[in-house]
Amino acid sequence: MSSISQRTATASIWTIGGKFLARLLDFVSLLILARLLSPADFGLVAIATSVLVIVETLLDLPLTQALIRQSSPSDDMFGTAFTLSVLRGAAISLVMIIIAWPLTFIYEDHRLFPLVVVLSIAPQMRSLSSPRMVLFMQRFDFKREFALDIITKGSTLVFGAGAAIATGSYWGLMIGVVSGPVVAAVISYVFAPMRPTLTLAEWKHFQDMIGWNSVAQVLNSINWQLDRLLLPRFSGLSTFGAFSVADNLAGIPHQTFVGPLMRPLMAAFSSLDDHRKLVAAYLKATTAITLVAAPVLLILALLAEPALRIAVGQKWAFAAPILQWLCIVSLIGLPATIMPPLAMVLDKTLWSPFACSSSLSSGFR
Numbered sequence: 001m002s003s004i005s006q007r008t009a010t011a012s013i014w015t016i017g018g019k020f021l022a023r024l025l026d027f028v029s030l031l032i033l034a035r036l037l038s039p040a041d042f043g044l045v046a047i048a049t050s051v052l053v054i055v056e057t058l059l060d061l062p063l064t065q066a067l068i069r070q071s072s073p074s075d076d077m078f079g080t081a082f083t084l085s086v087l088r089g090a091a092i093s094l095v096m097i098i099i100a101w102p103l104t105f106i107y108e109d110h111r112l113f114p115l116v117v118v119l120s121i122a123p124q125m126r127s128l129s130s131p132r133m134v135l136f137m138q139r140f141d142f143k144r145e146f147a148l149d150i151i152t153k154g155s156t157l158v159f160g161a162g163a164a165i166a167t168g169s170y171w172g173l174m175i176g177v178v179s180g181p182v183v184a185a186v187i188s189y190v191f192a193p194m195r196p197t198l199t200l201a202e203w204k205h206f207q208d209m210i211g212w213n214s215v216a217q218v219l220n221s222i223n224w225q226l227d228r229l230l231l232p233r234f235s236g237l238s239t240f241g242a243f244s245v246a247d248n249l250a251g252i253p254h255q256t257f258v259g260p261l262m263r264p265l266m267a268a269f270s271s272l273d274d275h276r277k278l279v280a281a282y283l284k285a286t287t288a289i290t291l292v293a294a295p296v297l298l299i300l301a302l303l304a305e306p307a308l309r310i311a312v313g314q315k316w317a318f319a320a321p322i323l324q325w326l327c328i329v330s331l332i333g334l335p336a337t338i339m340p341p342l343a344m345v346l347d348k349t350l351w352s353p354f355a356c357s358s359s360l361s362s363g364f365r
Contacts, residue, residue, distance in 0.1 A: 014142035015145060015146070016256070016257055017146060018142070018145060018148075018150060019255060019256050020256045021149070021150055021153075022150060022153040023153075023256040025153040025154055025156070025157050027252070027311075028157060029156060029157040029161055030248060033160065033161065033164050033173060033176075034245060034311075034312035034313065035312070036165065036172070037168075037170060037173070038241070038315075039237070039239075039242050039245075039316070040237040040241055041169070041170040041241065042242075042245060043240035043244065044112070044115070044170055045115065045170050045173040045174055045177075046228065046240060046241065046244035047103070047107060047112060047232050047240070048103075048115045048116050048119050049119065050228035052092075052096060052119055052120075052123065053228075054228075054229070055092050055123075056092055059088050059091055059092055059095075060088075061084055063081045063084060063085055063131065063206065064131075064137070066081070066205060067081055067131060067134040068134055068137055068138055070205065073134070074202065075197075076199060076201040076202045077202045077205060078131045078132055079196075079198070079199040079201070080205070080206065082196050082197065083197075083198045083199055083200055084200075085128075085129075085131065086127050086198070088123075089123045089124040089125075089126060089127025090124065090127070092120070092123040092127075093121070093123055096116055096119065097117055099116070100113045100116035100117050100120075106233070107232060109237075111170075115170075115174055118174055119174060121181075122177060122178050122180075122181045123181075125178075125181035125184075125185045126181045126184070128185045128196075129184060129185050130189050130191070130192040130193070131194070132192035132193070133148075133188055133192045135192065136191075136192070144192075147191075148184060148187055151183060151184075152181075152184040152187070153180065155179050155180060155183040156177070157176070159175050159176055159179035160172050160173060160175055160176020160177070160179065161176070163175040164176075242318060242319035243319070245308075245312060245316060246322040246326055247322075249308075250297070250323055250326035250330055251330075252300075253293040253296040253297055253330070254337075257289070257292055258289050258293055258337055285338055286335055286337070289334060289337055290334045293334055294334060297327045297330050297331050301323070301324045301328055304321070304324045304327070305317055307323070308323065
């Protein structure tokens with residue numbers, strides 16, 4: 001138990017450190033783009049990215065979770081995971097291209113069509129990443145994931161900010177969103193080389209987890225992103241842009257501390273056979289997450305207006321009430337944050353729709 005705890009702690013340091021630096025790069029990118037672009041620009045791109053998040057969530061497949069449960073994944077398992085990932089990426093890209101035109105009529109903005117079409121490149125590139133990266137997770141080795149996070153976010157900052165400075169338009173945001181997955185896919189094969197093969201020979205190892213997980217994704221999509229579809233239709237692009245920026249700020253505690261813990265915890269939970277030790281590990285992790293994230297959210301809620309003025313400028317100050325409420329709602333969902341990986345480790349995927357719905361109601365995005 002002590003060995004697993006030590007390895008989990010070391011892995012957590014690497015993942016949290018990577019996500020912290022990645023979020024720092026995201027924050028720098030946000031500061032640059034928020035001062036170069038208008039709230040309406042952010043609102044327009046947020047519509048396109050919100051639609052992508054919903055489609056990706058609906059078609060999500062827990063391929064990494066399925067692989068990590070196998071003590072020695074075979075080449076056919078990696079090939080099956082790669083094939084399923086490519087099929088998923090192609091399906092997401094196709095759906096995005098199909099709905100691009102209707103979106104221009106729903107939101108009465110013709111600029112959405114090219115934005116959504118270009119954005120459809122991102123999920124296809126994400127699907128091409130090497131599934132053999134999971135081997136490092138099984139060994140509690142997250143150094144490569146640390147490096148991958150920094151390289152990916154660094155490319156997003158460079159390409160996104162560079163395009164925004166060069167064009168002065170919302171295309172800077174879009175180019176940043178697309179460049180990250182492209183770089184990540186290439187680097188994943190540098191870290192975890194494999195010959196991509198198309199096969200479904202080991203489908204049986206994935207089908208059980210995919211079943212109830214699909215139900216979870218439908219609930220997640222409705223619970224997680226419905227506001228992002230409705231708000232721009234009734235509030236206008238500037239208000240929705242303010243919501244998007246506030247949401248990014250409110251999500252910092254989750255994305256820098258809570259989210260990075262999911263993979264090390266999944267690996268740790270998978271290695272514990274004793275039910276009592278598993279319960280103890282879950283309670284310890286939940287307590288740590290709450291103690292670290294809750295004070296940050298409280299401070300951010302109390303200092304919302306000065307934080308926005310300092311971070312992104314006076315023109316964003318009207319987003320302060322939005323930021324306050326997002327932080328408060330996020331606090332409520334903290335105790336349920338790590339329920340989904342626990343449900344998957346226990347083979348209780350029936351409960352994952354409820355666990356995911358509960359944790360995502362916290363407002364984490």
